[in-house]
Amino acid sequence: MCDPSYHTAKGIRPTNIPLKHLYIAPSPVCNNVQNKGVGDGLFASRGFEAGTEISSLERPLIAALSQHCYDDTCANCLMRTMDDVYISDGEQKKVAACTGCRYFRYCSKTCQKDAWRRIHKLECKRLAGAGRMFGPAMVATMEVLLLRRFGLMSDDTWEAVLRLESHFEDMRTGMKSDEMRRLGRNETDFEDMLGKIAGHTMLLSDVYGTFSKEFVENMYSRITTNALTLITPTFDPIGTLFDPFLAHLNHSCSPNAYIVLDGPRVSLRALKPIAKDSELFISYIDTTFPYSRRQAELKAHWFFSCACSKCQQGPALTEDKFLIAPKDMTSKVKETADLIIKNERFAQFPANYVGQSRDEKRVAAVQGKAFHIYDATCQADIAYQGCTETIEDGVRWCKQSGLFPVHRQPYAALRDELIVEKLSQGAFHTAFQHCTKRYRYISPILYPIPWHPVRVVQTFTMAKLANYLSSEASLLSPEADPVSVEMANQGINISIIAWMLMKEVSEVVGKSHGEESRFARTVKREYDSMMVAIRSEPYGEEMCYQMVPEQREGLAKMADWLEY
Numbered sequence: 244m245c246d247p248s249y250h251t252a253k254g255i256r257p258t259n260i261p262l263k264h265l266y267i268a269p270s271p272v273c274n275n276v277q278n279k280g281v282g283d284g285l286f287a288s289r290g291f292e293a294g295t296e297i298s299s300l301e302r303p304l305i306a307a308l309s310q311h312c313y314d315d316t317c318a319n320c321l322m323r324t325m326d327d328v329y330i331s332d333g334e335q336k337k338v339a340a341c342t343g344c345r346y347f348r349y350c351s352k353t354c355q356k357d358a359w360r361r362i363h364k365l366e367c368k369r370l371a372g373a374g375r376m377f378g379p380a381m382v383a384t385m386e387v388l389l390l391r392r393f394g395l396m397s398d399d400t401w402e403a404v405l406r407l408e409s410h411f412e413d414m415r416t417g418m419k420s421d422e423m424r425r426l427g428r429n430e431t432d433f434e435d436m437l438g439k440i441a442g443h444t445m446l447l448s449d450v451y452g453t454f455s456k457e458f459v460e461n462m463y464s465r466i467t468t469n470a471l472t473l474i475t476p477t478f479d480p481i482g483t484l485f486d487p488f489l490a491h492l493n494h495s496c497s498p499n500a501y502i503v504l505d506g507p508r509v510s511l512r513a514l515k516p517i518a519k520d521s522e523l524f525i526s527y528i529d530t531t532f533p534y535s536r537r538q539a540e541l542k543a544h545w546f547f548s549c550a551c552s553k554c555q556q557g558p559a560l561t562e563d564k565f566l567i568a569p570k571d572m573t574s575k576v577k578e579t580a581d582l583i584i585k586n587e588r589f590a591q592f593p594a595n596y597v598g599q600s601r602d603e604k605r606v607a608a609v610q611g612k613a614f615h616i617y618d619a620t621c622q623a624d625i626a627y628q629g630c631t632e633t634i635e636d637g638v639r640w641c642k643q644s645g646l647f648p649v650h651r652q653p654y655a656a657l658r659d660e661l662i663v664e665k666l667s668q669g670a671f672h673t674a675f676q677h678c679t680k681r682y683r684y685i686s687p688i689l690y691p692i693p694w695h696p697v698r699v700v701q702t703f704t705m706a707k708l709a710n711y712l713s714s715e716a717s718l719l720s721p722e723a724d725p726v727s728v729e730m731a732n733q734g735i736n737i738s739i740i741a742w743m744l745m746k747e748v749s750e751v752v753g754k755s756h757g758e759e760s761r762f763a764r765t766v767k768r769e770y771d772s773m774m775v776a777i778r779s780e781p782y783g784e785e786m787c788y789q790m791v792p793e794q795r796e797g798l799a800k801m802a803d804w805l806e807y
């Protein structure tokens with residue numbers, strides 16, 4: 244709890260913040276080694292029930308797309324041509340490039356005009372001819388500087404940007420550590436790299452004489468350490484989101500809040516009940532990962548040791564448990580682990596730490612290899628050739644080691660990747676089988692809250708897939724035969740399953756995403772059209788309801804069809 248009349252850790256508390264029901268105040272989690280408050284957080288000025296919206300922004304200060312999204316995403320409303328969450332009434336949208344810079348694309352004249360008025364008029368000429376060489380963090384830095392330099396950013400907002408910790412020195416030291424290398428940062432000398440980025444940014448934003456190079460370097464560092472991932476409503480990463488007020492949200496591995504996006508609209512929602520004047524925490528990382536990995540990621544990217552309620556319990560929770568004791572690994576797995584220890588540096592990374600005994604070090608090596616594969620697949624923005632095989636190797640490795648329960652990371656995360664890959668290849672039946680495993684054995688453990696937004700999105704994907712499998716088109720898929728024949732033999736009625744899953748989603752989407760969100764409207768539309776189909780079934784609606792328990796059982800059994 245915090246008294247709102249306090250000054251903040253960084254001086255006077257800003258009062259003009261555009262986030263309703265929230266205030267900035269010193270956070271008890273941000274203490275230095277002398278136990279002195281060094282950081283602020285966001286606090287609720289009233290109580291909130293779980294599953295409700297705490298506050299929102301119609302758009303954050305900066306929403307910068309990743310390069311791989313330029314061609315299929317509107318740079319203003321963030322509508323994706325690939326993503327039917329946004330495409331109302333089945334209308335396929337297109338995006339057209341700005342004829343000035345040919346850098347960004349827009350879905351309509353209205354979006355183009357809106358972007359022009361907000362920021363694009365300042366950057367269009369500067370980006371023309373620049374190719375697509377700049378990552379989202381650099382574009383975000385350039386936009387922040389341009390907005391300030393040309394008077395489009397208020398003093399309050401600028402002050403909020405400046406009060407954020409830049410972590411410049413931490414970044415300089417951290418860049419050279421093993422952990423950063425493990426996380427895929429290249430080994431280019433940090434100062435050289437940052438100097439180049441600052442040089443480009445200054446050139447692009449025309450700020451020579453306004454800001455020093457050192458200031459711009461600090462700003463880049465400040466934005467990268469305080470930005471959030473720009474996501475779609477279904478949590479696909481599409482770029483970098485920076486907003487100086489939202490950036491005051493601190494982290495917990497057991498968060499009480501989360502952020503969902505609806506186009507550019509940011510909604511901060513309560514995952515747990517929130518008492519008046521309590522601090523809001525979101526998670527910066529995947530909190531289903533084991534303790535050492537969480538600690539290492541937070542240290543490497545955000546430069547702190549997490550002491551949240553979950554981390555205080557150390558590696559003793561579900562996220563860390565293996566199926567067997569280290570000494571009970573088979574001799575074959577132990578031999579392979581010894582080879583990994585001899586040849587691979589990742590076996591010793593703190594992120595994989597399990598314990599000091601010989602067998603625990605072997606477990607760390609086995610886990611290290613699984614995470615090494617997972618990291619490699621995540622770093623590929625777009626699928627690379629052989630990506631599926633790599634992911635399948637990872638999934639098999641977890642299974643064959645005998646160590647990982649099906650929900651233990653990175654086994655579960657590798658399966659998520661595999662589902663995405665299989666869907667993109669049109670291997671819909673295999674993708675569905677993996678979804679059934681996830682639905683039965685994984686999501687309820689990793690996300691025990693039934694309306695947890697990740698769980699809701701996963702069930703939505705599965706419902707859509709089931710609906711597609713119930714169509715005749717799916718039977719044309721080359722792999723359809725063995726699986727669909729087996730489904731028929733086992734009495735699986737995929738139309739009923741699709742409807743049952745979409746019903747489940749429609750009942751909770753208001754809590755996870757908000758009733759008014761475009762995602763909730765899409766779910767409702769999908770459910771309504773399935774309902775029409777159900778009503779026209781020859782055996783009638785009543786009979787469909789009666790079939791649900793049996794189909795639910797069939798679906799549960801399907802989760803065991805796959806070997807791994």
Ligand SMILES: C[S@@+](CC[C@H](N)C(=O)[O-])C[C@H]1O[C@@H](n2cnc3c(N)ncnc32)[C@H](O)[C@@H]1O
Nearest residue numbers: 272282283407408469490491492493494545547
């Ligand atoms: C996005 S900022 C959050 C706002 C920040 N506290 C401030 O006052 O500017 C992220 C930084 O806040 C601090 N932080 C966030 N969560 C923390 C936690 N659970 N424990 C300690 N420090 C934390 C770290 O310094 C981290 O790099």
